[in-house]
Amino acid sequence: MSAEHLSQEEIDALLRGHAAGADWSPVRSALAAALSRAWEGAKALFGVPVQVGELEVREVAGAEATAALGGGDAVWARIPLDDGAAYAYVLLDRPLALGLVAAALGTEPEADLSATGAGVLSEILSQLSGRTLADVLVEAGWSAQVGGVEVLGPDQAPSQESLVGFVHTVDAGTARGSVMLALPAAVARRLRGGLEPEAPAAPPAGAGATPRSAPAPGPSSAPAPPREAAGASGPETGRPAATPPTVAYQPAQFPELSPSAAAPPVRNLDLLLDVTLQVTVELGRTTKQIRDVLELGPGAVIELEKLAGEPVDVLVNGKRIARGEVVVVDEHFAVRITDIVSPVERAGSLGRQGSG
Incomplete structure (x- = not known):
C-alpha cells in the first residue's frame, strides 16, 4: 500500500x-x-x-x-x-x-x-x-x-x-x-x-439549575409555636396539638382579554383559476393474470367490468367528481356530464379508500 x-x-x-x-x-x-x-x-x-x-x-x-x-x-x-x-x-x-x-x-x-x-x-x-x-x-x-x-x-x-x-x-x-x-x-x-428516531432537544443551559435564593417550600416553613405555649401545655398530656395558623389566599385575578377583530376572508380566488388540473375519464377496469397479459397481441379483446351504457367516471387529479356518458364532438370523444358526485358521497369514497 x-x-x-x-x-x-x-x-x-x-x-x-x-x-x-x-x-x-x-x-x-x-x-x-x-x-x-x-x-x-x-x-x-x-x-x-x-x-x-x-x-x-x-x-x-x-x-x-x-x-x-x-x-x-x-x-x-x-x-x-x-x-x-x-x-x-x-x-x-x-x-x-x-x-x-x-x-x-x-x-x-x-x-x-x-x-x-x-x-x-x-x-x-x-x-x-x-x-x-x-x-x-x-x-x-x-x-x-x-x-x-x-x-x-x-x-x-x-x-x-x-x-x-x-x-x-x-x-x-x-x-x-x-x-x-x-x-x-x-x-x-x-x-x-x-x-432513526430524532434525539430529544437538549434543555437550555441553566434551565435545570435550582436557584440558591429560592429554597423549596416544605412543612418546616410553617412558624414554630412559642416556647412559652409549649411549656404551659406540658401537664395536660391528653390535650390535642395546637392547630397551625391558616394561610389566607386570594384567587388570581386576570384582566379581561379584548376580542381581536376576525381576519377578513381571503377572496383572491382568481389566483387559482389558472392552475392546471388533470381530468381523466375512466371507461372501466378489470384484472388479469400474468399469463393472460403475456398472451395479449393484436386483435385481443379485454373485457371490462363496466356494463355497456353504464355512466363513466370523471376524475380530477385522481378523485371522482362526476359521472357522464360518452359522446362524439367533431370526431373527438367527449363526455356529457349527467351527475355531479355529492360531497357526502365523495367523503364516503375517501373513507373506503382509507380503510382499504
Missing part, C-alpha cells in the same frame, strides 16, 4: 470495515415490516401461503454477494431510483427464481430462465421488492421514484460496489430459497438517517 495513494479495492475494504460497526436495526425493522406486507399480498399471485424468514444484515462487496447468499447459482436484478441516479439490487437463488415464475404461470419450473420467464420475474419482483423499497423510502421521508425491476445478465452484476444486504428466506410451496435486497452503502446510510 502506498503512503500517498490507495487503490479502489483498499478504499472499498476500508469503507466496509468502517460500516461493520454500524447499527442497521432501523432499516432492518422497516424492511421487515414492508416485506411482510408485500409477501402477504403475494398469496393471490402464487396461490399458496408464503412464509418469510427473519432478515439478516450482511455487508459485502458486489462480488461477494453470491457467496453471502449461500454460494449457489443466483439471479441478479436491479431497481432504479430517480431514473437511474442510484440502484438497489435483488439477488435470489436461481431455483427460487424459477419456482416463483412457474408458480405465477401455473406451469412446471423451467431448466433455465427464458426471456419470458425473465419478464415474469421482473413483474414479480416489482410487486414484492420494488413495493417494499418504495414503502421504506416513504417512511424515511425520501421522495425518490422507484422504477421497474430489471433482471440482469451474468456480466451485468455489480462487482466492486459496497453493499448492505438484507437476506431472508422464502417458502412458497415448491419455491424455496434465499433472497437478498442489497442497497449501496450510501443509500443504506441515507435510509438509516431518515428512519
Whole structure:
C-alpha cells in the first residue's frame, strides 16, 4: 500500500470495515415490516401461503454477494431510483427464481430462465421488492421514484460496489430459497438517517439549575409555636396539638382579554383559476393474470367490468367528481356530464379508500 495513494479495492475494504460497526436495526425493522406486507399480498399471485424468514444484515462487496447468499447459482436484478441516479439490487437463488415464475404461470419450473420467464420475474419482483423499497423510502421521508425491476445478465452484476444486504428466506410451496435486497452503502446510510428516531432537544443551559435564593417550600416553613405555649401545655398530656395558623389566599385575578377583530376572508380566488388540473375519464377496469397479459397481441379483446351504457367516471387529479356518458364532438370523444358526485358521497369514497 502506498503512503500517498490507495487503490479502489483498499478504499472499498476500508469503507466496509468502517460500516461493520454500524447499527442497521432501523432499516432492518422497516424492511421487515414492508416485506411482510408485500409477501402477504403475494398469496393471490402464487396461490399458496408464503412464509418469510427473519432478515439478516450482511455487508459485502458486489462480488461477494453470491457467496453471502449461500454460494449457489443466483439471479441478479436491479431497481432504479430517480431514473437511474442510484440502484438497489435483488439477488435470489436461481431455483427460487424459477419456482416463483412457474408458480405465477401455473406451469412446471423451467431448466433455465427464458426471456419470458425473465419478464415474469421482473413483474414479480416489482410487486414484492420494488413495493417494499418504495414503502421504506416513504417512511424515511425520501421522495425518490422507484422504477421497474430489471433482471440482469451474468456480466451485468455489480462487482466492486459496497453493499448492505438484507437476506431472508422464502417458502412458497415448491419455491424455496434465499433472497437478498442489497442497497449501496450510501443509500443504506441515507435510509438509516431518515428512519432513526430524532434525539430529544437538549434543555437550555441553566434551565435545570435550582436557584440558591429560592429554597423549596416544605412543612418546616410553617412558624414554630412559642416556647412559652409549649411549656404551659406540658401537664395536660391528653390535650390535642395546637392547630397551625391558616394561610389566607386570594384567587388570581386576570384582566379581561379584548376580542381581536376576525381576519377578513381571503377572496383572491382568481389566483387559482389558472392552475392546471388533470381530468381523466375512466371507461372501466378489470384484472388479469400474468399469463393472460403475456398472451395479449393484436386483435385481443379485454373485457371490462363496466356494463355497456353504464355512466363513466370523471376524475380530477385522481378523485371522482362526476359521472357522464360518452359522446362524439367533431370526431373527438367527449363526455356529457349527467351527475355531479355529492360531497357526502365523495367523503364516503375517501373513507373506503382509507380503510382499504
